[in-house]
Amino acid sequence: xxxxxxxxxxxxxxxxxxxxxxxxxxxxxxxxxxxxxxxxxxxxxxxxxxxxxxxxxxxxxxxxxxxxxxxxxxxxxxxxxxxxxxxxxxxxxxxxxxxxxxxxxx
Amino acid sequence: xxxxxxxxxxxxxxxxxxxxxxxxxxxxxxxxxxxxxxxxxxxxxxxxxxxxxxxxxxxxxxxxxxxxxxxxxxxxxxxxxxxxxxxxxxxxxxxxxxxxxxxxxxxxxxxxxxxxx
Numbered sequence: 001x002x003x004x005x006x007x008x009x010x011x012x013x014x015x016x017x018x019x020x021x022x023x024x025x026x027x028x029x030x031x032x033x034x035x036x037x038x039x040x041x042x043x044x045x046x047x048x049x050x051x052x053x054x055x056x057x058x059x060x061x062x063x064x065x066x067x068x069x070x071x072x073x074x075x076x077x078x079x080x081x082x083x084x085x086x087x088x089x090x091x092x093x094x095x096x097x098x099x100x101x102x103x104x105x106x
Numbered sequence: 107x108x109x110x111x112x113x114x115x116x117x118x119x120x121x122x123x124x125x126x127x128x129x130x131x132x133x134x135x136x137x138x139x140x141x142x143x144x145x146x147x148x149x150x151x152x153x154x155x156x157x158x159x160x161x162x163x164x165x166x167x168x169x170x171x172x173x174x175x176x177x178x179x180x181x182x183x184x185x186x187x188x189x190x191x192x193x194x195x196x197x198x199x200x201x202x203x204x205x206x207x208x209x210x211x212x213x214x215x216x217x218x219x220x221x222x223x
Contacts, residue, residue, distance in 0.1 A: 001169075034209040043202055043213035044153065055211065087153060091208040095168040096143075096155040 004028050006099035013106065019075040021102045023066075023088035031067045032092040033068065038101075039084045047086075048073070081105055110203050110214035118197075118221050124190040128203030128214060135184045136161040141206035144177060144188045146199040147216075154199075158206050161188055187212040193221045 003026035013019050023033065031051040036044040046055045048064040053080055061076045075082055081104055088099040114126035128142070135142065143158040157167035159177045167175050176189040190197060198221045204210035 032208070036210075043204075043216050044210070045213070046211035049209040089153075089210070093127050094166050095170070098153040098155070100152045 001090060001095055001097055002029060004088055004090055004097055004099040006086075006102050008087060008102060009100065010103040010105065013078050013104065015078055015080060015106065017078045019078050019082075020035045021073045021075065021086055021104075023099050025092075026073075027067075028068050029090045029092035032090055033064075033066065034091065035062075035064055035073050036087045036089065036091045036098075037061065037082075037084045039085065044087060078104075078106070079082055080094040088089050108205060108212060110205065110212060112201060112203050112214045112217040114217060116217070116218055116220060118132040118193055118219060120194055120221055121192055121223050124188070124193050124197060124201075124219055124221070126188045126203075126217065127202055128186050128188075130184045130186075130205075134181075135179065135186065136145075136181050139207075141166075142186045143178070143204050143206040143210060145202045145204060145210065145213075146197075147202070156188065156190075156201075163210070195221050197221050 005024045033051045035048040038044040047058050052064045062076045064071050085101045085103045087101050109131045111129045116122045144156040153179040157177050159179050174191045179186040194208045200216040200218050202216045210213040
């Protein structure tokens with residue numbers, strides 16, 4: 001299985017901050033990488049697919065980049081509603097696996 | 107738009123079989139090139155992909171669960187189902203169904219299944 005390692009595991013930031021989360025794959029996964037946001041008690045929500053494509057309706061303050069084994073997810077200006085846990089997920093092969101999550105707090 | 111809803115018992119006894127159904131509304135489960143997946147999340151922990159099914163009935167399972175998992179589809183009812191046998195406390199989790207297009211979207215709201223006697 002491909003291991004997905006996110007860092008940091010938790011992050012405290014202020015409204016308006018630029019926030020960056022990284023995700024590292026245990027092998028080359030090209031750009032087969034997605035990002036999700038999960039708020040407490042809710043199902044995860046797709047934010048980005050193919051490493052850098054914004055899902056329809058997702059605010060443009062969210063962005064992603066990377067290819068191969070190293071990926072970055074960025075919130076350009078943190079908003080209060082962005083408080084959540086963020087997960088990366090690969091789809092290079094089966095089984096699909098997720099990162100352990102990054103809990104974002106204000 | 108497509109919506110998914112999980113249903114099934116919230117409490118399962120150890121060694122028994124967990125059975126859940128996902129009902130898809132707003133679109134046909136047979137339309138498009140989508141798989142339909144099950145994903146679970148123990149309390150306070152991360153996400154684990156369980157397996158998926160295509161409308162034709164073709165399945166893929168996570169090797170870590172493969173010996174205990176069966177996913178099936180009922181296209182006339184627009185539903186797909188999960189069976190997990192020989193459950194233990196370690197199978198206690200919120201179980202989600204999701205449309206699978208290599209990325210998971212949308213998701214059902216999730217259903218908590220507790221394994222306990």
